[in-house]
Amino acid sequence: MKSVELGEIFDITSSKRVFQSEWKDKGIPFFRAREIVKISKYGFVDNELFISEEMYEDYKSKYGVPKEDDILITGVGTLGITYKVKKGDKFYFKDGNIIWFKKKSDVDSKFVQYCFQSQEVLRQVQSGANGATVGTFTIEKAKKTKIPLPPLATQKKIAAILDAADAHRQKTKQLLAKYDELAQSIFLDMFGDPVTNPKGWKKRTLDKLLTRKTQNGHYAPKDVYSEEGVQMVHMSDAFYQILEPGEFKRVLVSDGLRKKYEINDSDILVARRSLNYEGAAKPCMVPKYSEPLIYESSLIRLTPDQKVLTPIYLFYFLNNDRARGAYVLKHVTKSTISGINNKGLNAVEIVLPPIELQKQFLNIVKVIEMEKVIAKQSLEKAEELFQGLLQKAFKGELVE
DNA sequence: CACTTAGTGATACAAATGCT
DNA sequence: AGCATTTGTATCACTAAGTG
Numbered sequence: 001m002k003s004v005e006l007g008e009i010f011d012i013t014s015s016k017r018v019f020q021s022e023w024k025d026k027g028i029p030f031f032r033a034r035e036i037v038k039i040s041k042y043g044f045v046d047n048e049l050f051i052s053e054e055m056y057e058d059y060k061s062k063y064g065v066p067k068e069d070d071i072l073i074t075g076v077g078t079l080g081i082t083y084k085v086k087k088g089d090k091f092y093f094k095d096g097n098i099i100w101f102k103k104k105s106d107v108d109s110k111f112v113q114y115c116f117q118s119q120e121v122l123r124q125v126q127s128g129a130n131g132a133t134v135g136t137f138t139i140e141k142a143k144k145t146k147i148p149l150p151p152l153a154t155q156k157k158i159a160a161i162l163d164a165a166d167a168h169r170q171k172t173k174q175l176l177a178k179y180d181e182l183a184q185s186i187f188l189d190m191f192g193d194p195v196t197n198p199k200g201w202k203k204r205t206l207d208k209l210l211t212r213k214t215q216n217g218h219y220a221p222k223d224v225y226s227e228e229g230v231q232m233v234h235m236s237d238a239f240y241q242i243l244e245p246g247e248f249k250r251v252l253v254s255d256g257l258r259k260k261y262e263i264n265d266s267d268i269l270v271a272r273r274s275l276n277y278e279g280a281a282k283p284c285m286v287p288k289y290s291e292p293l294i295y296e297s298s299l300i301r302l303t304p305d306q307k308v309l310t311p312i313y314l315f316y317f318l319n320n321d322r323a324r325g326a327y328v329l330k331h332v333t334k335s336t337i338s339g340i341n342n343k344g345l346n347a348v349e350i351v352l353p354p355i356e357l358q359k360q361f362l363n364i365v366k367v368i369e370m371e372k373v374i375a376k377q378s379l380e381k382a383e384e385l386f387q388g389l390l391q392k393a394f395k396g397e398l399v400e
Numbered sequence: 401c402a403c404t405t406a407g408t409g410a411t412a413c414a415a416a417t418g419c420t
Numbered sequence: 421a422g423c424a425t426t427t428g429t430a431t432c433a434c435t436a437a438g439t440g
Contacts, residue, residue, distance in 0.1 A: 001409065017439085019438085019439085032437075033436070033437090034436075034437090076435085076437085078435075078436085092439085096420085097436080097437075097438090130403090136401075136402075137401090139401085140401085173423085215425085215426095216425070216426060216427090219412090219413090219425090234410075234411085235409080235410060235411085236409080236410065236411095272426095272427090273410085273411095273428090275408085297412095297425095297426090298410070298411070331439065339427085339428080341426075341427065341428090342425095342426070342427090342428090343426095
């Protein structure tokens, strides 16, 4: 298939400089790289930066503004994220960090946009950091980036097929998000708001609800990391909700230490430190593992007494924004680095519904979690499908 | 275009505290 | 006292913002 450099089919440039002092809190939306990333991820952006109408009109008349079917691409930090300008879009963007592809020839912009999801093109985007501190996709590099280019009609057909595959992918992603929402709303439905506590459940401090004392995890200087060791969960593994199945870093420990720091599906891990105040003391569930698993010193292990408290309920409670605001965050120390220590964690009050009700919740959430596993698998399949189609399209095998 | 500065998260570390 | 454990902070790694 014929391959071209992007410089041949687009005028590639950037915007005029807009200084921070010229940012306004209303007017014409102003996008930085992060806004482009957000739009591409969620399809919309709650923009907080603007420039004045006058400035926009001034730049528009003097230098022009992005038009329908132009493409914007992030060029600093997160590289190669695209946004195709829609009809009627009215915004301006930051120079240097976003590259502007002005359409100058008869190509299908959507096709070009999909090119930026293929490994071949992404490799070109990421290659050669130019010796800069932060990886950049420069205008020069953009001009020289090669993409395959079939005739226009074929481009359109390919884009249409990829659209379908992409829609399928997005749908699965949304489904996953819906399951999370569902679990949260069932939590609220069954137990009521944890702050106003309308059902009048009793409250207990966490230390009264555990079968063993809270404890920081194993501290291992890096020289004892080894392929032959035991898998150890770090803060980065435990920051989001539930441990993903897969490989963690391994560390050499004695049997005694292994027993001491072992975790399983009846435990909840809590991140001990976080620079961000709201992010401190985030809980994480532990699924069943066939292999022994220990945890690192930046995490604290909670083992609830299952006669009165189920791990799932504890997780949802600690993860609920309202509960965190009312019961958890006040124990978070606020120095240069926010965090929670054992004393603080033990003093966190838990709204404690009867164990029977907690078990009902557990049964429901189990079903949802199982559905989530299935959804995750189909998401992976959808990704594969998409990538597969992309590969074929570029080899000219997808459409005649 | 590529620099400097800034923000954030993770890990390393040493001093403080606690336990026996 | 002598050790284990906890805690706060230093430092590294990384991404991103802002500017000459």
